[in-house]
Amino acid sequence: MPLCRIAAGSTRRPKLNAVQEAADLFRCHFSADPTIEVRGYEVESGVSHTPLSREELMQGARQRTEALVTRLAASTEPANFYVGLEGGLDVVAEQGKRRVFLESWAYATDGKRGYFGCSGSIEIPEVLAEEVVVRGTELAAAIDEFAGQAGIRDAQGAWGVLSGNLISRQESFRVAVVAAFAPFYNRHLYLAARSATE
Secondary structure, three states: OEEEEEEEOOOHHHHHHHHHHHHHHHHHHHHOOOOOEEOOOOOOOOOOOOOOHHHHHHHHHHHHHHHHHHOOOOOOOOEEEEEEEEEEEEEEEEEEEEEEEEEEEEEEEEEOEEEEEEEEEEEHHHHHHHHHHHHHOHHHHHHHHHHOOOOOHHOOOOHHHHOOOOOHHHHHHHHHHHHHHHHOOOHHEEEEEHHHHH
């Protein structure tokens, strides 16, 4: 069975577990049904500690991936795929009111083509939004204070706190990674769709 290496732009356990779980789901859709090896690397996102828009979330995920590609270009063990993960907030106006949503984003590339994927969204309480959006507190610190716990980012994450542990941080990133990789593991459908529009 062939080996497929996925380089992930994080060393945080929930993110790496999310990539591994996603890969375990879609690997059988690759023609060779490869063994997947996920390796994490610490890379910078190039965006703020807590992104505050969909555009910044996407930029952070893409820039983590591009940093991975550059870093591993001269490596003796380059990856088959590179994935960057970025979590943060999307601040929107709805009927004249500020609404703030927690989202998880992924960007996956094979070094030539790249695609985005996103989790769902969960609206955060106004008091938490005020702390992060207005006061500039990092979401990881704000959610610890809000929930009266420590190290939430490396456990269930803000997703777990806000959803009563029905959706974890890891699960939100797993969904984003599965979505970002769809054009690779479901390639025939995406190629057919592209051919139909040309």
